Amino acid sequence: MNSVTFLCHPFHRGGVTRWMVEAADEFANQGYSTSLVTVVPNGFISASGRPTMTDLLNEYKDIKVLTKSVDLTFELGIQSYRELVYYSLVVKNIPKGTPIILSDDASVWGAGKLLSKDYPIIGVLHSDDPAYYYLHNRYKTFLASVIAVSYRIKRNISDDNIKVIPCGIKMADFPIKVEESSFLKLIWVGRIEEKQKRVSDIARIGNELNNRGVKFKWSIVGHGDDTELLQMIDKFGLNKQFEFTGWLDKIEILKLMADSDILVLTSNYEGMPIVVMEGLNMGLGVVSSKVSGVEDITEHDEAHRIVRLYDIGDTESAVENIISLKVSLDSDKREEAKQIAAELYSIENCIKKYIDVFKHMKSFGNEEVSKFNTISLIINNIFSLIISKLRYLKYRVTS
Structure with a gap:
């Protein structure tokens, strides 16, 4: 053998x-x-x-x-x-x-x-x-x-x-949820730290969304020192818009993704983020900084309908991409996201x-x-x- x-x-x-x-x-x-x-x-x-x-x-x-x-x-x-x-x-x-x-x-x-x-x-x-x-x-x-x-x-x-x-990744078989909602449901998953993950941009993006009148709920999943991020969110008066879940196991993360609209990635550098593969598999739109791995997805013919990239640190562009993607994200595009994940990232x-x-x-x-x-x-x-x-x-x- x-x-x-x-x-x-x-x-x-x-x-x-x-x-x-x-x-x-x-x-x-x-x-x-x-x-x-x-x-x-x-x-x-x-x-x-x-x-x-x-x-x-x-x-x-x-x-x-x-x-x-x-x-x-x-x-x-x-x-x-x-x-x-x-x-x-x-x-x-x-x-x-x-x-x-x-x-x-x-x-x-x-x-x-x-x-x-x-x-x-x-x-x-x-x-x-x-x-x-x-x-x-x-x-x-x-x-x-x-x-x-x-x-x-x-x-x-x-x-x-x-x-x-x-x-x-292993392809998860969760039903896609497409529900009319009065607010945008975002999710970020990772290690809460600044050097690689650039978590301070989470607060900046949230503040810009709020300034543009966008109602949103944002789940932050992961562990790490969240002190400075929480202080920034408090400074912007956004405490009610954010939920910090701490560490979750994989099934819990996937369930939370299934109830979200867009995965946001703010990193300074990556390899091929597993969270992006899982987000696509769960039918999410993806708004990400231009980092390794996520760039490769954009070579797929249909990816531009699902994945939007912005220059690292350009939070205004990130917000514009989030807003435009939410407007166009329907059940067909969510199915396309799942198909892209299966084609490119099936383990x-x-x-x-x-x-x-x-x-x-x-x-x-x-x-x-x-x-x-x-x-x-x-x-x-x-x-x-x-x-x-x-x-x-x-x-x-x-x-």
């Missing part, structure tokens, strides 16, 4: 980790023996109430979950120690020659380098983000294949080994493309990688333990 393994960091951090689980499940549906290798954090300082990957995997019975419990030595120790923990976990459980798909974590990519002598390693670039370009540039010689989720990412990398495959089709990559990727067996023995693991263990204890002491003193 064909097999594939996903190597992932311990916490569920959003779209990337959700994709890894759904992709692993789809590989299983297509006849692959599928494993996900991760660690189980014990007493981590950085947990912040986030679910672990093993929590996320509980409902997926066809994915073999291979784990090891780790303590603060893993969290606060050195990166090379974390790499060796991942390396040892894979070598112990996964047959040589199994393709391994990496999550978006430097320690995981470092482990991929160590494993590349005996396993074909696939690096996935999920975002048009310097952090991903850094990982690619540092580890590209150890990768059997590189996958970019958008054409912008591919254009930014000079690598003949790169393929473009959107991450893809079944995307995983078939991965399987084709497996057939043609370069062979593994990188001679630059030296073998690691028990002595090196012990040395790293001791060194990491010392570093982690010092960092934990500093944390206790300063917190």
Whole structure:
């Protein structure tokens, strides 16, 4: 039987980790023996109430979950120690020659380098983000294949080994709601932070809609530090127009989308936003800043009727697009949105493309990688333990 393994960091951090689980499940549906290798954090300082990957995997019975419990030595120790923990976990459980798909974590990519002598390693670039370009540039010689989720990412990398495959989603079968309403129903989904998601534009767009006399309700779904955003909304006197739901599971998000009109994306940069794929699948119109991935949708013949783009930060243009799209958004266009999602982003089709990559990727067996023995693991263990204890002491003193 064909097999594939996903190597992932311990916490569920959003779209990337959700994709890894759904992709692993789809590989299983297509006849692959599928494993996900991760660690189980014990007493981590950085947990912040986030679910672990093993929590996320509980409902997926066809994915073999291979784990090891780790303590603060893993969290606060050195990166090379974390790499060796991942390396040892894979070598112990996964047959040589199994393709391994990496999550978006430097320690995981470092482990991929160590494993590349005996396993074909696939690096996935999920975002048009310097952090991903850094990982690619540092580890590209150890990768059997590189996958970019958008054409912008591919254009930014000079690598003949790169393929473009959107991450893809499972198509949800929710009925489309088209109801006459006295107000516009907007939704934004993501991590509430400014650097990537540019959440301050949410308040600015809301204020401009209000100034133009548009009645709206806006659901903000996600977790993060929302202090400054809430202050801006309060300053504009828009508290009653916004609802902050906090973290929701996927089904709850889809239900909320089904009851909305337009998904708004305000980001400074993205890869291929899963939330946009899900929004289209739920029959929503999309108004988005011009970011990686969303640009690719506009190549579809019918996309201009469903997806509107504006220059990053141009909130007036965003508002104009929201207003014009709402006027034209009827049941036919909502059905078109669902069809575009199925055509471009069905996870079944995307995983078939991965399987084709497996057939043609370069062979593994990188001679630059030296073998690691028990002595090196012990040395790293001791060194990491010392570093982690010092960092934990500093944390206790300063917190």
